[in-house]
Amino acid sequence: xxxxxxxxxxxxxxxxxxxxxxxxxxxxxxxxxxxxxxxxxxxxxxxxxxxxxxxxxxxxxxxxxxxxxxxxxxxxxxxxxxxxxxxxxxxxxxxxxxxxxxxxxxxxxxxxxxxxxxxxxxxxxxxxxxxxxxxxxxxxxxxxxxxxxxxxxxxxxxxxxxxxxxxxxxxxxxxxxxxxxxxxxxxxxxxxxxxxxxxxxxxxxxxxxxxxxxxxxxxxxxxxxxxxxxxxxxxxxxxxxxxxxxxxxxxxxxxxxxxxxxxxxxxxxxx
Numbered sequence: 001x002x003x004x005x006x007x008x009x010x011x012x013x014x015x016x017x018x019x020x021x022x023x024x025x026x027x028x029x030x031x032x033x034x035x036x037x038x039x040x041x042x043x044x045x046x047x048x049x050x051x052x053x054x055x056x057x058x059x060x061x062x063x064x065x066x067x068x069x070x071x072x073x074x075x076x077x078x079x080x081x082x083x084x085x086x087x088x089x090x091x092x093x094x095x096x097x098x099x100x101x102x103x104x105x106x107x108x109x110x111x112x113x114x115x116x117x118x119x120x121x122x123x124x125x126x127x128x129x130x131x132x133x134x135x136x137x138x139x140x141x142x143x144x145x146x147x148x149x150x151x152x153x154x155x156x157x158x159x160x161x162x163x164x165x166x167x168x169x170x171x172x173x174x175x176x177x178x179x180x181x182x183x184x185x186x187x188x189x190x191x192x193x194x195x196x197x198x199x200x201x202x203x204x205x206x207x208x209x210x211x212x213x214x215x216x217x218x219x220x221x222x223x224x225x226x227x228x229x230x231x232x233x234x235x236x237x238x239x240x241x242x243x244x245x246x247x248x249x250x251x252x253x254x255x256x257x258x259x260x261x262x263x264x265x266x267x268x269x270x271x
Contacts (some may be wrong), residue, residue, distance in 0.1 A: 001084050002176045002205045004248070006033045006139070006259060007041060014061055014108055016030070016149055018044045018213065029138040034254045035109075037083045041066045042229040043154060044175055045105040046217045054157040057219050062107075068175035070095045076157060076171060085153055087179040087206055087231040091224055096175065099153035101222050107152040107176060108257070113248055114201045116194070117267075133151030136267040137248050138200050139259055142207075143187035143240040151177040151206040151216060151231075177206045179233055183199060188240030192264055200241060209234045254262065 008031035029040055043064045046057040052122055068082040072094075082095060083256055090096040115135035142148055154174040162169045181197040181204040194200045208216055215221065244259040247253045 001178055001203045002112050003037070003083065004251075005035045005148075005150075006110040007031070007035050007108060007206075008033055008110055008256065009108060011042065011061060014042060014044070014147075014236045018061070018106070018108070019059060020061045021059045022049060027063055029063055030255065033110075033256055033258045034248055034251055036067070036251045037067050039066055041107060043105040043107055043172065044213075044217065045103070045151060045154060046219055047103075049082075059217065062172065063133070064154055064172045066107075066151060066175075067173055069153050069171055069173045072097065072154055073157060073158055076159075076173075080174075082175055084178045084203075085143065085175045086203075087177050090177065091228060092155070092261070093101050096153055099155045099175075100226075100227060102219055103154045104219075105152040105154045105217055106176060106213060106217065107174065108152040109148040109150055109205075111139050111148050112205055113137050113139055113147070113151075114204075115249070118199055129202065130143075134246070135249070136265045137244050137246060138143065138190075138194070138241045139244045140197065140200070140204070140239055140241045140262075141236060144238075148205075149208045149210075153177065169219040174229065177231070178203045179206045179231065180204075182233065182236045182238035182239070185241055186241055187237045190242045193243065194241055197239060197241065206231065207234050207238070209238075 016031050040063045048055045049058050066083055069076045085096045090100050115137050117135050157171040159169055167189050169226050181202055183196050184199045189195055197204050243265045244264055248258045
């Protein structure tokens with residue numbers, strides 16, 4: 001799954017990286033090293049510009065709310081539960097299948113966080129001596145330092161309680177597409193601990209390598225079989241993972257120090 005990630009790149013850098021044609025400079029999101037559900041996040045998407053007189057899709061950088069609200073939803077209350085869409089079933093799930101067919105996006109990140117329960121903590125939980133075991137966070141990021149392009153979906157939702165001209169009348173929300181975690185060796189593994197992403201968690205965000213960006217964003221691609229082929233996992237060995245401070249577990253903590261690599265886990269023996 002993906003429940004927290006880091007996104008610190010400047011929008012100007014994202015414009016260059018993804019070949020953005022349209023971005024409103026007044027739309028600014030501060031660097032965020034602890035992105036949590038319901039926050040606004042940068043998304044790369046392609047769609048015609050409103051009132052442009054042309055139906056040509058334009059690649060845009062937009063700020064969306066993380067937590068997808070289906071267009072047919074009566075309220076946005078379930079958004080925090082719609083942060084992830086499973087690649088294996090999104091083509092058939094009512095909440096995601098329309099977005100998968102026509103509204104795909106890329107969510108740029110530095111990497112994502114995942115938590116592992118220490119062996120000693122698990123033992124205490126089994127013995128009933130600890131109801132909420134501590135977990136060791138790991139940061140997972142491309143080994144070469146490139147942008148982590150997560151496959152995403154986005155959707156529009158109209159708040160019928162507000163008038164048409166209200167700035168909050170329309171919500172634009174998104175979800176991260178997830179897939180089975182890689183079982184092969186990490187590109188760069190920590191000195192001690194997990195040897196693969198599957199050792200950390202059975203799920204991971206679907207990473208799109210640069211050669212697949214255009215196809216994923218292209219709204220002209222609508223065939224189910226053609227789209228499902230885009231959900232293929234990237235080659236293994238592109239990622240690295242390392243332990244970081246448990247401070248990231250508190251969403252109120254936010255700063256570049258959260259990405260500092262620790263010499264070893266803070267939460268005892270993990271593997």
